[in-house]
Amino acid sequence: MSDCIFCKIVAGDLPSKKVYEDDQILAFHDIQPASPIHVLIIPKKHIASLAEAGDEDWVLIGHIQGAAAQIARELEVEQSGYRVVTNIGANAGQIVHHLHYHLMAGARLSPLGV
Ligand code: 5GP
Ligand code: ZN
Numbered sequence: 001m002s003d004c005i006f007c008k009i010v011a012g013d014l015p016s017k018k019v020y021e022d023d024q025i026l027a028f029h030d031i032q033p034a035s036p037i038h039v040l041i042i043p044k045k046h047i048a049s050l051a052e053a054g055d056e057d058w059v060l061i062g063h064i065q066g067a068a069a070q071i072a073r074e075l076e077v078e079q080s081g082y083r084v085v086t087n088i089g090a091n092a093g094q095i096v097h098h099l100h101y102h103l104m105a106g107a108r109l110s111p112l113g114v
Pocket of ligand 1: 028
């Protein structure tokens with residue numbers, strides 16, 4: 001997807017502060033952190049959102065969840081707690097239409113809701 005900012009980050013055409021990378025996924029710090037630790041974890045493959053994921057993507061998405069737990073361990077927020085969340089569509093406030101999981105930590109997070 002040539003007009004997708006996260007595809008550009010994957011391609012190295014836009015800079016990012018990387019936290020983790022392997023052949024399938026990339027994790028980097030959010031440019032506008034909403035918590036003291038705010039990391040985005042994305043598949044290198046362009047998938048618009050969880051709603052657009054196909055049966056062939058579930059292993060990849062499971063891998064993202066596993067990486068989130070590992071990154072939280074490495075950032076030493078496992079004990080204090082953290083949140084992993086993905087926004088889908090307008091009501092959830094999805095702005096970037098390339099699947100991404102927010103890993104948020106470092107402070108008491110506000111409850112989920114409206
Ligand atoms: P969404 O609302 O789509 O779930 O979240 C998109 C997130 O991507 C936001 O938290 C926003 O700050 C972050 N973001 C948008 N553009 C960039 C960028 O170019 N680089 C990085 N590192 N984060 C970005
Ligand atoms: Zn993309």
